[in-house]
Amino acid sequence: MKAKILEFRQYSNLFVELVRKGIKLKYRRSYLGVLWSMIEPLLTMIVLAVVFGTLLGYEGKDFPVYILAGRLIYSLFSQSTTNALKSIRQNEGMIKKVYVPKYLYPLSGIVFNYVLFLISLVVLAVVALVLGVMPTPRTLLAIVPLFVLFLLSVGIGLILATAGVFFRDLEYLWNVGLMLVMYTCAIFYYPDNILASDVSWILEFNPLFCVISNFRSCVFGEVMDGGMLLYSFVFSMVTVVIGSVIFSKNEDKFILYI
Amino acid sequence: MEEIIKLEHVNMQFNLSREKVDSVKEYFIKFVKKDLKYDQFMALKDVSFSVNKGDRVGVLGLNGAGKSTLMKVIAGVFKPTEGTVYKNGVIAPMIELGAGFDKQYTGAENIFLYGAVLGHSRKFMEEKFDEIVEFSELKEFIDVPLKNYSSGMRARLGFSIATVVKPDILILDEVLSVGDAKFRKKSEKKLVDMMDTGVTVLFVSHNLDQVKRICNKAMILEKGSLVAYGDIEEVSNKYKEMIE
Structure with a gap:
């Protein structure tokens, strides 16, 4: 354990460099650069708000805020896990030639998406203020579901990164999995009807729904749901433990399969 | 003498797929047909040796003898399938530049x-x-x-x-052929300067004269096994016999 910490300290600079590289290269050669992190969610929010606002007849003035909050969290989760899944194969060139602690690859992929997410939070703040959703002291508690989401992304990310080395098809399978996650997250609809029905478990057992729901509560200045918070936290911790174990058990074998 | 590198019974085994399968479609077809077979290949077999501080060891062997694999095991890129590697000090692995x-x-x-x-x-x-x-x-x-x-x-x-x-251990794997003639001269000089500061050197080369010029010890690898290790004169004579 002590050796691991020393090793991480030695390679902390590489970790920073990898995160930096992810951010720098994502928007290289685009004119608006990192601004896309704000424009893109704003545009999707408008589309979703128009389509579902009219289709489902949601009248609420703050419906766009509701959508944006959900979508931001979902895309953070989907991008950071997809990044982690591909990370080992993507850095194949490096892995085959020099020794680097391998968890740096999935971890840096997740952290760089978090940094971009923090940038896109600016959009959420602006949209919320424009539509009259004012910040309250409870807004600051949003950091709690975001922390849970980080754990969840790391846990799932480590599992996917390991499995992705041995099963290339996982990348495509995970896309389908993410779609399922998305539809059971109540991103562009209000979950009340489903929560009141017999199939409420579809949402309640989805840890990402719990995270999104609690994040929204913070944004709208409401009280978080304790049960959901506990469930999503425990679920995330379990994935972190499983992820770390299977990753560290297999990392020495990666090089033989990529 | 202080031992700076020590290998004990190191085995390194690879799975070689018979053909490179890199598209998902191909993989899927082969998977369904159960055609995904791997050959097992021992790149290093029971290699044990130790290197003292300040030694300059030439690593000789034909293509595919396991020289580069051995260097990568020492540098920590590969974890040996069996056996242990001890090393003591900062390693500058000049194995594949620009990884x-x-x-x-x-x-x-x-x-x-x-x-x-x-x-x-x-x-x-x-x-x-x-x-x-x-x-x-x-x-x-x-x-x-x-x-x-x-x-x-x-x-x-x-x-x-x-x-x-400024490393303690310098691993050179065929890197003395970098760039044009002018740069090559310059880089060779730089490496010689580094060696003069007393670093331990592992030097992989096919050029026997170069090895003799630089090294005081040498080893021969053959099909993954260490067949000779000792003084440069002795080992280089043996290597000459081998390649003739």
């Missing part, structure tokens, strides 16, 4: 990235930045993305970054 270079990154950005890959801090790299740029003779191209570099320029940049440290 970790990103093609979209500029030369300057790659200096920091590769420096980090080798485990250096950003501060250290900032201090050494000018020295690296100057040695590589790439000043006017340093802000150009690496994808526009020629392979010689890439190698020069890699060499300049890798040699900026």
